[in-house]
Amino acid sequence: MATLSLRPAGPRQATASTALLALGVFAAVRAAGVLVVTAGAWWAGRDPVRVLGASWDSVWYLGIAAHGYGRTQMWADGSIQSDYAFFPLFPLLLRLAGGTALSGLAVAWSAAAVAAVGVYRVGEHLAGPRAATLLVGLWAALPHAVVLTLAYTEALLCALAAWALYALLRGHRLTAAALAVLAGLTRPTGIAVAAAVTALAVRELLRGERTPRVWAAALLAPAGWAAYVLAVGVRRGDPLGYFTVQRQWGSRFDFGAGTLRSAEKVLTGGHVPLASTVTVAVLAVAGLLAAALTLERAPLPLLAYTGTLLLITLGGAGFFESKPRFLLPAFPLLLPLAAFMARARPRTAVVVTACLAGLSYGYGVYLLLVAHVPP
Secondary structure (H helix, E strand, O other): OOOOOOOOOOOHHHHHHHHHHHHHHHHHHHHHHHHHHHHHHHHOOOOHHHHHHOOOHHHHHHHHHHHOOOOEEEOOOOOEEEHHHOOOHHHHHHHHHOOOHHHHHHHHHHHHHHHHHHHHHHHHHHHOHHHHHHHHHHHHOOOOHHHHHOOOOHHHHHHHHHHHHHHHHOOOHHHHHHHHHHHHOOOHHHHHHHHHHHHHHHHHHHOOOOOHHHHHHHHHOOHHHHHHHHHHHHHHOOOOHHHHHHHHOOOEEOOOHHHHHHHHHHHOOOOOOHHHHHHHHHHHHHHHHHHHHHHOOOOHHHHHHHHHHHHHHHHEEOOHHHHHHHOOOOHHHHHHHHHHHHOOOHHHHHHHHHHHHHHHHHHHHHHHHHOOOOO
16 A cells, blocks of 8 residues: 655645546536435435435524524434534534525535545645545545535535644644634534644644644644533533433443444344445444554544544444444545555546445435435
8 A cells, every 4th residue: 555654745736736636526426426316306206405405414403593502302202302412513604604405505515625625635645646536536435425415514524624634734733723623613523623633732742842832722622612512511501411412312422332232233134224234334444444544654633533533433322324424524544545546557446436436326315215314
């Protein structure tokens, strides 16, 4: 595999065209996916805009954008779901954009485009332009990549994370910390971006670099995530109120016991949904890619970021079939594979990416139109 050791980035003018090419690759892959979902929705007699922009979690985001926080859904089985489980940045952007399903898609698609360029920049800095373009293509063709075209928060988190990691690789700590604040206001897993900033800051402090910028970056990075968690605690009159909300949704950290139980059901046979089987496969591949990324001696911020995402995803219980979606922002895991493919023949790389994209399209239609589990 190609090494992932740091190297100076090329001149900006020389890389602009390849960045646009990578963006074009992402746009082509995901636009085709949207067309496939649209055709499937029409065939099923459903409104494509509602399927993409007003289903599952998107309904909660639309409600927060329109009415603010405070909605609680009580179910017949006694479970309680509160909109405090959803972080505020995406609903705020949705409200500013108009608060409709179409505006939610506009926000998500814009964020996905920004994310694609950020993913490219990280890959280019570490493995060169060809591997970076393949990295973007692989990321766009993941089984759950359809989520990047939904009115969901994953695309926004990917954008903030990619550019924060790029800023760290270029030595811009405070820029990365500011982006980490926004990431912490986007999703619970946004804390992974803060982990990347803090891990690098701690290493620099241990090496004796105790400058104000290092301290500021370390302290600022988790502020967005912490501020929202504390705000929920204040609103509910309970310092641990946010975690109570998550438990009511069925989400809690059990050190992977729930993940192992769900995986065991799939591996021991019996009737299990396709989404559960795909989830086990994705988690297994993610583990292998994480080992490869570590063996390639990837930079500390990337290891801290992907490690935190994996820890939260694998260690958390609840919504087993959504775990691959939670790992969508973990694009650095694909770096070893992209670096390997960059050394293959161009035709081979194109064929592999096209096949993965085709499988992604079919699975995306299944998730949105057939499966009865949240994507």
